[in-house]
Amino acid sequence: MSLPSHTRVVIVGGGSLGVNLAYHLTEEGWTDIVLVEKGELTSGSTWHAAGLCPNFNGNHTLSKIHNYTIELYDKIIPAKTGLPSSFHTTGSLRIAYSEVEEQWFRNIKSRAANVGCEMNWVSKKEAAEIAQVMTFPDARAILHTPNDGHVDPTSVIMPLGQMAREAGATLSRFNRVIDINVLANGEFEVITEQGTIIAEHVVNCGGCFAPEVGAMVGVHVPMVNLEHQYLVTDDHPELAKLTRELPVVRDSRAASYIRQEGNGFLVGPYETRGAKPWALNGMDWSFDRGLFEGDLERIMPYLESCMELAPYFAEVGVKTVINGAITHTPDDNFLCGPSAEVRNFWMLSGASIGIAQGGIGKYMAQWMVHGQTELNMASLDSRRFSTWANKDYCITRAIESYERMYASAAPTENRPHGRPIRTSPLHTVMQQAGAEHFVTAGYEKPAWFHTSEVQKESESWAHNEAHAVVAEECAAVQNACGITDLSGSAKFRITGPDAYAFLDQLSSNKLPQTDGRIGLTLFHAPKGGIMAELSVSRISATEFVLMGAIGSQIKDFQWLKQHKANFDVGLEDITESWGGLLLTGPKARDILQQITTADLSNSAFPWLSCQTIQLDSAPVFAMRVSYAGELGWELYMPVWQLISIYESLMEFGTPMGLRNFGSRAFNAMRMEKAYRAYGHEFTEEISGLEAGMERFIDLQRDFIGADNLRQRQQAGLTMELAYLVFDDAIAAECFGNEAVYADGKLTGIVTGGAYGYRVGKSLAFAYVAPEHAKAGTKLTVESSLGTRQCHVEMIAAYDAENTKLRA
Known part of the structure; x- marks a missing residue:
C-alpha cells in the first residue's frame, strides 16, 4: 500500500484507542486520515x-465513555456491519465490605442516573443467585x-478498522x-519505514x-508501563452445566476480578503490594505482542481470596497465565486532547483499561473537529500535567494507582505517594502550623489545620472529625x-500596545475601563463552551x-498563546514566580494597616480595585477582593518575599484573632x-449562559464564542444552574455529579457543594431543567448517605448584598 504524501491527520498507533479514533473521525466527516501501526492492529496491549x-x-x-463504549460494541457495530454482537452482556457485581465503601457505592449509584446505565442494590442472596457459583457472606x-x-x-477493533477504511481512512x-518533525508552517513531517x-x-x-x-516532537508524556497478569483455568464440569454466563465480579478484599472464560475461570488480581513497573529506561521498538513470564507466587494471596469467593476455582488447574504490559498515568486517567507543547x-494514550474506554474516540473526534466535546474532559486533559510530573513521580503514582485499583475512595482520602512535588514557599511554614495538605494539579494546598x-x-463521605475544625476556621474569618x-x-x-484589544476578543465581559480596577470574565470557545474563568486586573x-x-x-496559557497572532502583546506565565496570600475578615484592614503606610480606606482602596502597595519594605500587588465573601485583600509578591510578609501579618494579626x-x-x-468555580460550575461543555453568568457576558460586543451564545439565548436554554439550600440535617455533603430529582x-446533576458554616446549611450547585431553576422549587438529591431534601434559592445564602465585601 502506497502512502499519501499529504493528509489531514496521522494517527500513530493501531490499538483500541487509535482505531476507535480513526473510525469516529470519519463519523465526524474527517476521512483524510492515515493510521500508522508498527505491527498488526491490536498488537500492543x-x-x-x-x-x-x-x-x-x-x-x-x-x-x-464506558457507557457509550458498551453501546458501540454491542449495538452500533452489529447494526453497521450486519455481524452478530460479540459483546458478552453478563452484568457485573461489585462487592463492598466497609462503611466507607458503602458510602462510595451510594455516590457511584447516584452518578449513574445521569450516565444512563442501570445500577441496582442487591442482597447477598440475590447476588449469590446472579453469581451462581459464588457467595458473599461477609x-x-x-x-x-x-x-x-x-x-x-479483536472482535470489535477489527470491524471498527474496516469501517474506517471503507469511509476513506488509510x-x-x-x-x-521513525521520526516526526515540526515544520515552519506548523505542519508535521511524519517519517515512516514506508515513506x-x-x-x-x-x-x-x-x-x-x-x-x-x-x-x-518534544512533548512530555507522563506515563509508566506496569505488568498485569491474569490467568485462565481449565474447564470445570459445573460451569459447563450453567445455562447463562457468570457475571464479572470485582471484589475489593481479593483485589481481583473474576469472570467466566469458556467453561473455566478468568481471574485477574491487582496486587496491593509489589506492583512491577517495566521499561523504565524506554521501550525497545522491536517489542510486539510480547508477554512476560507468569509469576503466580506474587499474586497467590489474592488467588486464595478468590477461591473463598468461588470454591470451584480451587478445583481446577491453570491453563494459561497472561502477563502483559499495561499503561498507567499518575492519576490512572488517560491522557487526552491537545498537547501543551x-x-x-x-x-490519546495511557489507558489502563483501554477496551472499556475505546469510546473515547467519539469525544476525541469531536474535540479535534469542533474544538470542544459534549463531555467535561478536564479530568482526562493531558495538560493537567506538565514537566513537574517527572519520572520518579510518574512511577510512584502509577504504582499507587495500580495497587489501589479496587480500593474504596473517599473525598477525605489523602495518599502520600509522590509528594510533595509542587509546593508554595509557605509549605513548611504551613506544615509547622498544623496544615493538612491536599493536592490539586500536583500543588500542595492546606485543606484544614x-x-x-x-x-x-x-476517611469518610460523611462529616468527620475535621468538620468542627473547619467550622472554627470559618468563624474566625467571619468574626475576626x-x-x-x-x-x-x-x-x-x-x-x-495591543493588550486591551487582545483580551477584548477573548473576554465575554467588558474589560475594566479604568486603571486599577478588577473584573471577572469567562473565555469561550467558538462553539460556546467555557474555556477559562479569570479575574482581570x-x-x-x-x-x-x-x-x-x-x-x-x-x-489557559495555551489558549492565550493560540490567539495572540496579529496582536502586539507579550504573555508571561508568572504562576511559579509569584506567591500569594488572602487576608480576609472584618479586621483585615486593621491588621494590614499595621505593616503599611498606604491608605486602605474605602475611598482610597475600594472593593474591586487593585494597586501596588508597600508591606514592610516590600512592594506587593494588592487586590481588594475576597472569594470568602468578607472584607479582604489578595496580596501577591515574588515567592522569596512570601514567608516574611506572612510572618509579619501573623505577628500583628494574631492578637486580633487572625x-x-x-x-x-x-x-x-x-x-x-x-460563587461559581472553574472545573465545577464552569466547564467546557456548557456556556456562561447556562451557568447564570449573564451579567458577566456582554453580547452587544463581538468576542470568541459570542455568535454561539446569541444562538443559545435565542433558542432557549436546555438546562440552568440552580443554587440549592438543603432543608434536612443529614451529615453528608454533595461532591459533584450526584443525581437531582x-x-x-x-432533572439534573450536582456540580459541587459544601456545608455553609456561617449559615448553618448544606449548599450545592446543580444544573437542572429550566422549569426547576426557580426560587422555592423543592428538589431531592441522592447523596452518599441517602436522599436529601432541598429547595432552590436565587440569591446567595450569605450577605447577598455584598455589604461585608464593601465594608
Whole structure:
C-alpha cells in the first residue's frame, strides 16, 4: 500500500484507542486520515487485554465513555456491519465490605442516573443467585450493573478498522513511525519505514510507546508501563452445566476480578503490594505482542481470596497465565486532547483499561473537529500535567494507582505517594502550623489545620472529625480575620500596545475601563463552551494581570498563546514566580494597616480595585477582593518575599484573632456566596449562559464564542444552574455529579457543594431543567448517605448584598 504524501491527520498507533479514533473521525466527516501501526492492529496491549467493560466507575466523564463504549460494541457495530454482537452482556457485581465503601457505592449509584446505565442494590442472596457459583457472606453492600460485561478486543477493533477504511481512512500496518518533525508552517513531517507524510495533525496513540512518540516532537508524556497478569483455568464440569454466563465480579478484599472464560475461570488480581513497573529506561521498538513470564507466587494471596469467593476455582488447574504490559498515568486517567507543547499534536494514550474506554474516540473526534466535546474532559486533559510530573513521580503514582485499583475512595482520602512535588514557599511554614495538605494539579494546598483536639481525620463521605475544625476556621474569618495561601493559583501578565484589544476578543465581559480596577470574565470557545474563568486586573491600557485556577494553568496559557497572532502583546506565565496570600475578615484592614503606610480606606482602596502597595519594605500587588465573601485583600509578591510578609501579618494579626484557614473553609464560604468555580460550575461543555453568568457576558460586543451564545439565548436554554439550600440535617455533603430529582423524576446533576458554616446549611450547585431553576422549587438529591431534601434559592445564602465585601 502506497502512502499519501499529504493528509489531514496521522494517527500513530493501531490499538483500541487509535482505531476507535480513526473510525469516529470519519463519523465526524474527517476521512483524510492515515493510521500508522508498527505491527498488526491490536498488537500492543490491546490483544492480551481481558476485555472488561464495566459501568461502575468513580469518574463521571469516564462513566459516560464506558457507557457509550458498551453501546458501540454491542449495538452500533452489529447494526453497521450486519455481524452478530460479540459483546458478552453478563452484568457485573461489585462487592463492598466497609462503611466507607458503602458510602462510595451510594455516590457511584447516584452518578449513574445521569450516565444512563442501570445500577441496582442487591442482597447477598440475590447476588449469590446472579453469581451462581459464588457467595458473599461477609459483604456489607453489593451493586449490580446488569448491562455491562466483557468482549474479545479483536472482535470489535477489527470491524471498527474496516469501517474506517471503507469511509476513506488509510490504515498502514507493519510500518513504524521513525521520526516526526515540526515544520515552519506548523505542519508535521511524519517519517515512516514506508515513506514520509505531511500532516496537519498528529495524534499520539502509541500505547506503551507513547513517551517515545511524544519525545519525537518534544512533548512530555507522563506515563509508566506496569505488568498485569491474569490467568485462565481449565474447564470445570459445573460451569459447563450453567445455562447463562457468570457475571464479572470485582471484589475489593481479593483485589481481583473474576469472570467466566469458556467453561473455566478468568481471574485477574491487582496486587496491593509489589506492583512491577517495566521499561523504565524506554521501550525497545522491536517489542510486539510480547508477554512476560507468569509469576503466580506474587499474586497467590489474592488467588486464595478468590477461591473463598468461588470454591470451584480451587478445583481446577491453570491453563494459561497472561502477563502483559499495561499503561498507567499518575492519576490512572488517560491522557487526552491537545498537547501543551506543540499545536495540533494530540494525545490519546495511557489507558489502563483501554477496551472499556475505546469510546473515547467519539469525544476525541469531536474535540479535534469542533474544538470542544459534549463531555467535561478536564479530568482526562493531558495538560493537567506538565514537566513537574517527572519520572520518579510518574512511577510512584502509577504504582499507587495500580495497587489501589479496587480500593474504596473517599473525598477525605489523602495518599502520600509522590509528594510533595509542587509546593508554595509557605509549605513548611504551613506544615509547622498544623496544615493538612491536599493536592490539586500536583500543588500542595492546606485543606484544614490541626488543633489540640483534632490531629487527624477518618476517611469518610460523611462529616468527620475535621468538620468542627473547619467550622472554627470559618468563624474566625467571619468574626475576626483569616489568612490562607493563594500561591497555588494560575497567574499571567499581559503587556504591550495591543493588550486591551487582545483580551477584548477573548473576554465575554467588558474589560475594566479604568486603571486599577478588577473584573471577572469567562473565555469561550467558538462553539460556546467555557474555556477559562479569570479575574482581570487592569494596571494600565498596556498591562493586565490575570488570575485563574491552578488546574487549568497550562490550558489557559495555551489558549492565550493560540490567539495572540496579529496582536502586539507579550504573555508571561508568572504562576511559579509569584506567591500569594488572602487576608480576609472584618479586621483585615486593621491588621494590614499595621505593616503599611498606604491608605486602605474605602475611598482610597475600594472593593474591586487593585494597586501596588508597600508591606514592610516590600512592594506587593494588592487586590481588594475576597472569594470568602468578607472584607479582604489578595496580596501577591515574588515567592522569596512570601514567608516574611506572612510572618509579619501573623505577628500583628494574631492578637486580633487572625487564624490560618484552608481550602475546606474556603470552599464552604464560596458556596455561601454562590460563587461559581472553574472545573465545577464552569466547564467546557456548557456556556456562561447556562451557568447564570449573564451579567458577566456582554453580547452587544463581538468576542470568541459570542455568535454561539446569541444562538443559545435565542433558542432557549436546555438546562440552568440552580443554587440549592438543603432543608434536612443529614451529615453528608454533595461532591459533584450526584443525581437531582423533581417529584421523583431525574432533572439534573450536582456540580459541587459544601456545608455553609456561617449559615448553618448544606449548599450545592446543580444544573437542572429550566422549569426547576426557580426560587422555592423543592428538589431531592441522592447523596452518599441517602436522599436529601432541598429547595432552590436565587440569591446567595450569605450577605447577598455584598455589604461585608464593601465594608
